[in-house]
Amino acid sequence: xxxxxxxxxxxxxxxxxxxxTHALDAVDLTLAGGEFTVLIGASGCGKTTLLNLAAGFVRPxxxxxxxxxxxxxxxxxxxxxxxxxxxxxxxxxxxxxVALGLRLAGVGKAKRHAIAARHIESxxxxxxxxxxxxxxxxxxxQRVGIARALAAEPAVLLMDEPLGAxxxxxxxxxxxxxxxxxxxxxxxxxxxxxxxxxxxxxGTRLVVMTPRPGRILQIHEPRFCRRFLDGExxxxxxxxxxxxxxxxxxxxxxxPDAADA
Numbered sequence: 001x002x003x004x005x006x007x008x009x010x011x012x013x014x015x016x017x018x019x020x021t022h023a024l025d026a027v028d029l030t031l032a033g034g035e036f037t038v039l040i041g042a043s044g045c046g047k048t049t050l051l052n053l054a055a056g057f058v059r060p061x062x063x064x065x066x067x068x069x070x071x072x073x074x075x076x077x078x079x080x081x082x083x084x085x086x087x088x089x090x091x092x093x094x095x096x097x098v099a100l101g102l103r104l105a106g107v108g109k110a111k112r113h114a115i116a117a118r119h120i121e122s123x124x125x126x127x128x129x130x131x132x133x134x135x136x137x138x139x140x141x142q143r144v145g146i147a148r149a150l151a152a153e154p155a156v157l158l159m160d161e162p163l164g165a166x167x168x169x170x171x172x173x174x175x176x177x178x179x180x181x182x183x184x185x186x187x188x189x190x191x192x193x194x195x196x197x198x199x200x201x202x203g204t205r206l207v208v209m210t211p212r213p214g215r216i217l218q219i220h221e222p223r224f225c226r227r228f229l230d231g232e233x234x235x236x237x238x239x240x241x242x243x244x245x246x247x248x249x250x251x252x253x254x255x256p257d258a259a260d261a
Contacts, residue, residue: 002030002031002032002033002066002067002068002188003030003031003054003065003066003067003072003156003188003190004029004030004031004065004066004067005027005028005029005030005050005053005054005063005065006028006063006064006065006066007026007027007028007062007063007064008024008026008027008028008050008053008060008062008063008064008065009022009024009025009026009027009060009061009062009063009213010022010023010024010046010049010053010058010060010061011023011061021212022212022213023046023049023212023213023214024046024049024050024053024060024213024214024215025213025214025215026062026063026215027046027050027063027214027215027216028216029050029207029216031054031156031188031190032188033155033186033187033188034186034187034188035188035189035204035205036179036182036189036191036202036203036204036205036225037188037189037190037191037203037204037205037206037207038191038192038193038198038199038202038203038205038206038207039051039190039191039192039193039207039209040192040193040194040196040199040206040207040208040209040250040254041208041209041210041211041214041217041254042209042211042254042255043194044211044212045209045210045211045212045214046209046212046213046214047192047209047214048160048161048192049214050209050214051158051159051160051190051192053065053072054067054072054079054156054158054190055075055079055081055158056072056073056074056075056076056079057075059073067079067155067156068155077101077105077152077154078154078155078156079154079155079156079158080149080150080152080154080156080157080158081149081158081159081160082142082145082146082149082157082158082159082160082162083145083160083162084160084161084162084164084165085165086141086142086144086145087145088133088141088144088145088148089133090132090133090134091132092132092133093129093130093131093132093133094120094125094128094129094130094131094132094133094136094144095113095116095117095120095129095130096116097133097144097148098116098119098120098144098147098148098151099112099113099115099116099151100148101148101151101152102115102116102151102152105152112151115151116129116147116151117129119147119148119150119151120144120147122147122150122181122184123143123144123146123147123177123181124143124177125140125143125144125147128140137170138165138166138167138170139166139167139170139171139173139174142162142163142165142166142174143174143177145162146162146174146177146178146181150181150185154187155187155188156187156188156189156190157182157187157188157189157190158189158190159178159189159190159191159192160192161192161193161194162174162191163175163193163198164193164194171198172234175198175201175202176228176234178202179202179225179228179229180229183229191203196247196250196251196254197238197247199250200222200224200243200246200247200250201224201225201228201234201237201238202225203220203222203225204221204222204223204225204226205219205220205221206219206220206221206222206250207219208220208250208253208254217253218253220246220250222243222246224237224240224243
């Protein structure tokens with residue numbers, strides 16, 4: 001269930017005579033099944049480009065991306081995507097939004113609703129299954145988006161800053177939800193965030209990227225998520241000395257000037 005980036009570089013064409021944008025340069029990275037890999041780095045370092053390569057939305061200028069040994073040449077149902085903006089259809093209710101991908105795949109109404117209902121339950125929204133999504137809070141809408149991605153039962157879940165627009169309390173509760181869902185599914189997750197604290201809490205692997213053109217600077221293997229799943233309280237984990245020290249180390253890599261502030 002691996003996703004492999006082999007010598008991947010991406011250059012976007014310049015506009016109106018401007019020079020091309022060198023987004024990624026010679027990235028080698030292997031993502032294994034059951035891992036929760038988080039990408040972090042300065043804005044514009046190519047995190048989203050790397051995720052879009054895995055999704056098949058972007059093709060590399062050089063190198064290749066493989067999933068299960070086959071080259072990724074476009075989007076596929078085996079790779080689900082959760083966007084920063086939930087991209088829900090406001091004229092549909094919760095269950096029909098979650099079942100949308102199944103509907104497009106030709107799954108009958110009874111079966112797709114049964115599948116959707118199971119995933120709506122997994123994100124704690126069963127009582128809202130018939131509500132129009134515009135009546136839900138931002139955090140609830142993002143949970144609907146997560147349930148929709150899960151309903152297709154993808155082998156790989158790609159998440160592009162899905163919690164960035166949420167308030168701090170809601171963000172932490174959805175972080176906890178994501179870890180519990182991941183523990184049950186053992187999916188390969190690739191997650192993009194600008195929050196170092198979020199990256200450390202969620203990731204089994206933390207990939208720190210350089211400023212553009214993005215390269216891999218360091219890879220860490222924090223296991224704080226395992227401690228949470230084993231029952232340790234979130235506040236205990238995030239106030240742990242090892243957590244704080246690693247947070248500061250990563251910050252110094254991303255923002256060297258912060259160490260002198």
